[in-house]
Amino acid sequence: MPPRQFDGQRVKRVRRGKELSQKQLGERNGVSAPAVARWESGQDFPKGEKLPALAASLDQALDVLFPHEGPADLQLLRCDAGLSVAQAAAVLNTSRVPVSNAESGRRRLNDAYVKPLAHAYGVTEAELLAAQEQSFGLRASRPSALDTRTPAPRTVEEKINYLLEYGYVGQTPPSDEEIARAVNEHAGMTIVAAGDILALRTGAVTDTSDAVRAGLAHALQVDVALFQDDAEVNPAAREFLEALRFFGSIRRREILGLAARGNATGLSAEMMAKINEVVGELKHKLPDVQGGE
Template sequence: MSARHFDRHRARAVRRAAERSQSDVAAEVGVGNSAVANWESGHTSPDPEKLPAYAAALRSSLDDLFPREGLPDLADLRCDAGLYRYETAEVIGTKSAGPVTGAERGDRRLKDMYVPLLAKKYGVSEVELRRAQDRSMAAAETRKSNTAAEPGSQKPAVERRSGPPESLAEKITEILQRSYPGPDGPPSDAEMAAEVNARAGADLITAGDFEDLRTGATDTVLPAVLDALADIVGVSRMYFEADEAVAAQVYEGLRLLAAAKQGAVGRVRARGLGAQGLPPEAMALINELVAEMAEKQENVDG
């Protein structure tokens, strides 16, 4: 990947020359007021997807302010369009960004039907898009060849678990290694943090924070982070809940059904269970079952 070069000193100089404040730039880029200050101080770096808006906010050309050495691959074209990977699902009309993710990582090529859609959104020709795809594929083959040629460099196979994951760290690791990997293995902590923040629409987590969650250094996390993570990897939010919380919800559901079966319909219908209760979809299903049972009971009694 021929990523663009970010020079914080040049970015700060250009901003000052344009007589723009950090808060002005942050507003146009769509980040918090402290983000630009952190970029200019070197504490963090902007996501490559933010660079087009960043250059525009500084009234500069993307190529002039953030130059690139070499030719772009698929990921580069997407970033130059200011799109996060998950946003491409809407572009190609799929439920997830899996087709684009696979092509960017050199796992599989895009279907022909997706090429004109992405080319138009990226602002390039179909020929340019296909050439960028060729570079992504070639880079993946090079990485595989280099790995095979280096003694002892082969990544170990994922160890099979004897049972389901229990802790939050185990659940995150399990789904990244089994369900969300690319040809080079699971995405990095930085990649996942960026996708979570993009999906949530706010800077909620850093790469270090995500690493702490993945390794078990902490299990304290904002619900919004888990909501975004569940959306990204395509699982139910309940997957990340503690086993006892899930068990409590299942128990409540069974208890309500048992009450309905015993004729206690009046106490069950449309009843909410609070923060630890069933989700609305499950509650609606139970209420439908309760109503059906009530109707059957009325027919019997009548």
């Protein structure tokens, strides 16, 4: 799995928005159409060092298409520079061992390696050393995707992506074309195209009409109030967003069981936020769950 978050369905939506076939995208990245199909279906992932070129071939910002959590570590710096371990080692005129040891937190880089590696990665020496410290012991403290300390989504872009990420756990989220179709059906006329949805989702366009906002709410099955620009997320919307993450946690088996008693109104937003925070802290420590339910 690459150090950045790789969502094959997101790649598929962007590719379709660009009117590219799997073969065309593969040709741009030196792989076959079946390889792209495996990426999009979640059966396989490209190597981390391939993501910058993949994002560029789709005309997307790397951090938008493939976000990452927490401060950068050595592996992320290398991959963002588009270098494999072997290529990074070649910069140092050494074997792969020093690079691999540093990335895995086993042995720090020799002082003589810091300057050339920082230059190869396009960062300062201080940034490289900070990333090395991140590789040595701070991995477990990275905030998870469920960490409630992450600010709630406020812009149209953030809300669309949030709902696509958390609102369709175990399901295939709608494509840009499907969202546009639902928006137009709700409006009773054609007011957007798939490209317009892509522009909103990637932040290329930051504002839109009330009719589009209402259509987005209809397409993504949420209350229209959620798509209004508010400085603060209102309590009802906050509870809804926490519920999305909470049930996503259960679906992914990050929460294995829960009993709530003596509360006729269900769990509060504060309680769900706290549970999400605990899940975020524990998810890297728990073994994978195998077997039945």
